Amino acid sequence: GAVVSQHPSWVICKSGTSVKIECRSLDFQATTMFWYRQFPKQSLMLMATSNEGSKATYEQGVEKDKFLINHASLTLSTLTVTSAHPEDSSFYICSAGPVPGEGYTFGSGTRLTVV
Amino acid sequence: AQTVTQSQPEMSVQEAETVTLSCTYDTSENNYYLFWYKQPPSRQMILVIRQEAYKQQNATENRFSVNFQKAAKSFSLKISDSQLGDTAMYFCAFHRVSRDDKIIFGKGTRLHILP
Numbered sequence: 001g002a003v004v005s006q007h008p009s010w011v012i013c014k015s016g017t018s019v020k021i022e023c024r025s026l027d028f029q030a031t032t033m034f035w036y037r038q039f040p041k042q043s044l045m046l047m048a049t050s051n052e053g054s055k056a057t058y059e060q061g062v063e064k065d066k067f068l069i070n071h072a073s074l075t076l077s078t079l080t081v082t083s084a085h086p087e088d089s090s091f092y093i094c095s096a097g098p099v100p101g102e103g104y105t106f107g108s109g110t111r112l113t114v115v
Numbered sequence: 116a117q118t119v120t121q122s123q124p125e126m127s128v129q130e131a132e133t134v135t136l137s138c139t140y141d142t143s144e145n146n147y148y149l150f151w152y153k154q155p156p157s158r159q160m161i162l163v164i165r166q167e168a169y170k171q172q173n174a175t176e177n178r179f180s181v182n183f184q185k186a187a188k189s190f191s192l193k194i195s196d197s198q199l200g201d202t203a204m205y206f207c208a209f210h211r212v213s214r215d216d217k218i219i220f221g222k223g224t225r226l227h228i229l230p
Contacts, residue, residue, distance in 0.1 A: 032216055043206060043222045044160075091158060095218075103150055104218060106160035 002028050002098050006107025013084055013114055021079045021110045023094030029074035030096035034104070035067075038091045047092075050077040084114040117142045119209050121221035128197055129229050135182075136192040136224045138207030144168075148210040149183065150218070151192045155203040163205070166190065194226075202228045 003026040013019050023033055031052045036044040048069050049057040056069035066088075068080040077096075081088050091111050097104035118141045128134040140149070151163040166174045166183050173181050178198075182191045194201055207221040 034218070038158075041225075043220045046217060046219075049217065093158075093160065095160070103148075103162040103165045105162075106152075109158050 002096075002105040004094065004096050004105045004107045006094050006110055008110060009108060010111040011113070013112070015085055015114055016083055018080055018082045019084055019112060021081075021092055021094075021112075023077045023079070023096070023107050025075045025096050025098075028096075028098035030077075030098070031074060033071060033077040033094055033096040035069060035077075035079050036093045036095065038093060038109075040091075044093060047079075052077075081112065084112070086114045088112065089114045117144070117209050117211060117219050119207050119219050119221035121207050121224050123224045124222070125225040125227070127227040127229055130197060130199060132197055133193060133195045134197055134226065136194075136205055136207075136226065138190045138192070138221055140188050140190065140207070140209050142188070142209065142211070144211050146212050148212065149181075149190045150208040150210065151179070151181070151190075152206045152208055152220075153201075153203045154206065154223075155200075160206075164192065197228050199228050199230060202226060 005024045007022045033050040035047045037047050038044050047062045050069045050071040052071045058064045071077040093109045095104040095106045120139045147168045149166045153161045153163050164174050164176045164179050178195045180193045204223045204225050206223045209219045
């Protein structure tokens with residue numbers, strides 16, 4: 001089945017630094033990937049849709065200059081949290097799927113803690 | 116805009132019992148998919164079951180089945196013979212098959228299976 005690998009699984013960084021999270025589709029090509037943010041005991045909030053070879057589409061209220069998304073290949077999308085602050089601490093999850101409507105596969109998530 | 120509503124924030128049932136999780140949605144689309152995802156304490160999102168809107172037959176996957184009422188825009192999940200491993204957060208999700216292919220999640224139902 002479709003496998004999505006997300007790395008790192010957890011990261012701690014200092015306030016003001018940048019952190020990059022990778023999302024890879026291992027056995028299929030993904031022209032579209034999605035990035036979500038999840039606060040404790042809450043649902044997944046879609047941050048942006050990552051499109052291979054073009055600019056990402058950000059949801060309303062998401063700062064595109066803070067959350068930089070790059071989808072340079074059909075198997076890799078990255079989310080960079082720039083100038084991270086404690087309020088950016090959260091659980092970030094990516095997803096992708098070989099066939100729309102078949103049900104997207106999710107990465108295992110990245111727990112980001114900004115200190 | 117599409118919305119997904121899960122009216123039960125939390126539920127508890129005894130092991131081996133049957134439990135039904137409710138979900139309603141709102142859309143003007145005719146072509147879409149509905150999903151139930153499970154998020155156990157590991158926080159890995161797992162697809163439980165999917166339903167195509169154009170299919171009248173309710174989807175089933177082993178102990179999991181849905182009651183899809185398209186006119187009522189209702190999509191409930193029934194778990195039969197519940198097991199301790201079913202303890203998790205369950206999210207109902209709506210997927211509009213369109214250019215953006217976004218998945219919209221409900222707020223989730225936290226399900227506890229009691230021994």
